[in-house]
Amino acid sequence: MSKKFLMKGNEVIAEAAIRSGCTMFFGYPITPQTEVAAYMSKRLPEIGGVYLQAESEVSAINMVLGAASAGRRVMTSSSSPGISLKSEGISYIAASDLPCVIINVQRAGPGLGGIQPSQADYFQATKGLGHGDFHLMVFAPSSVQEIADLIKTAFDLSDKYRVPSLILADGIMGQMMEPVSFSEEESTDQPDKGWATSGHDNKRAPNIVNSLYLTPDELEKTVIERYQRYDVIAQNEVLFEKYLTEDADIIVVAYGASSRISKSVINTAREKGIKVGILRPITLWPFPTQAIKELCKTAKSFLCVEMSMGQMVEDVRLAVEGVRPVSFYGRTGGNTPRPEDILHKIEQLNEEEK
Amino acid sequence: MPEFKKTIGLTDAPMHYCPGCTHGIIHRLVAETLVELGVLGKAIGIVPVGCAVMAYDYFNCDCIQAPHGRAPAVATGVKRALPPESVVFTYQGDGDLAAIGTAETVHAAARGENITLIFINNAIYGMTGGQMAPTTLPNQITQTTPKGRDVSQAGFPIKMCEMIATLDGAAYIERVSTHTPKHVMAAKKAIKNAFKVQIEKKGFSMIEILSTCPTNWGMTPADSLDWVEENMVPFYPLGVFKDKSEEGVF
């Protein structure tokens, strides 16, 4: 086992990115993710990389678009209101089949909202981070160690599929320190980027990075081709964790910070004789629809726990297809679900099933 | 006598521009310059949203189509991603560069970003059918200023060269025109100066080029050229507004 460090989630985002071959970062300060930029501004110049503080989130994501077009591994980071500003550029990046990694350390919204942790950007991340038909691959770590592991996956898969990756974290994940160790293995070889606009050197035809198609048939064809790639991703790249689900009557579904709070409650509920387990989506897109569908065969009901007014719960209901009841418990505005309240909700559900 | 030929800096794709529009001339000036400076193979063009959006099909170099107004930010990302010998330029209209992308333009200049902006100012929005531009002249009639631009209501036009020249990162800022052959030749020289500044890593460069839009101005091509001379040049004086091509900005 390699050495463990006590590090903040935000710093691990940055360090793991560098260890994954990311050499360029563009950002704009916003609480609670600013340590990502601070860490990058110190470390990237040391390895000959590029750190640049942009004049806005809008500019930062477009600098990412430029650097990704040139074939480099590049990342940007922000928090909820800043991600809204980036959404224009994200749509163009997705439409231009450019790989990159985007970080959202969520804070509470809507509007300027607050700066405390939240999961209220689930809809935005998984359904609509910009105009048009497209998806990002969305990863939701629930520990600082998992941040380190998922950043590398996010870069590798983004290059592999030419689909941008989003790490959907929150203020707790960003601000918290936990022990972390980094993989000793060298960063994987990055695939050849023969499509990059790096200058043709008079040796090939010009490369063009573009998202404009004025003929509907042509545009439809490119979108369908991209959706075929999304199908492959949905087949092969779904990640989730199950804990004590085999004999469970009640399945809690939660991700990120709310999943770890829920998981500790599972053990307490089990001690009280309640058969409860948890399914934790690690990829939010693609969503573990099939895994939830499977659990319908053994579970009696589902409980979705989120730091929002109920967003992922809609995907759980779509997966369950009405064959089992799906309840929701959430806190919003920067509050986190309290373990005792989750336990109370589980006890209630258990009573109702008797 | 030298033969007039197509430059290898442009592809064979037929251009979509309206008859009498000066985009075609300016494309050629930029392309010729890249070839003459021997940097076509190292060039990356960032094209805008607007009439020139399909310039990626015309320039015979690698191209990126940027979100509206964001070309200087995209150019920044590309330039910093590639070896310093790369030559990165944007080609932007007045709405792209001076309205929706004003912040990107100003900050790329303020950073002394070693890129070149080719700024086409025709005082109107062409692609959407002739609405007011940030550079529309006072009292000029457009679709959205049907009684003429009333500055007390719609505000004043922006003189980008004058504004950008005040920034310390700007190394070469010049305004030129394309309404006579003599002006076209001067425009070519200005474009070449700007790219040289970039190649020699002296800082940010921008060439503003007064251009025509016969279709949306509702004039013949010939009248449009006269209109530039009579109305635009007096408001947007031609000349070099900043020249740090010797010492550089840093």
Add this chain to the structure above:
Amino acid sequence: MEHNIIIAGFGGQGILFLGKVIAGAALIQDKNVSWLPSYGPEMRGGTANCSVCISDQEIGDPLVTKPDILIVMNRPSFDKFIGSASKNSVVLVDSSLIDKKAERQDIQDFYVPASQLANENGLSKLGNIILLGTLAKATKMFEKEIFYEAIEQAVPSSRQQLVKTNKQAFEIGYDFIA
């Protein structure tokens, strides 16, 4: 082993640093550990607190609401958190800054004039580490040497001269109670 700790006081008192040292000691002992700061608009002299969880089990909620160890270094923090401390918890109070005692019989409370002791010993701003010394003695959660190692790791490499004064402060706090 399981501890849920809240450390609270003013910004600038080394509240977050103290949390990092305790978390670092737990890591040296190969425990599961989390450290979560309060965060907000940056303001010198504003209130600061952090939650530290130490456990042999996987840590769920990193936000501590019922601490079994509470360290408070100003009056607002004392008022805010004293009621939340769990039964039999260890409560350390900087009595040079807090002129009040807990009206509870179900906690083990210690009143240490930490900031005053720090100033008297030329260890300005090390009241936090004095309290750490007392905590080590009162709870025996880790050996003294483990805390020393954690201090060495937590002090930035550019300011290693502070290791010595931190250890002095620790000793003062350690010896403050029998």
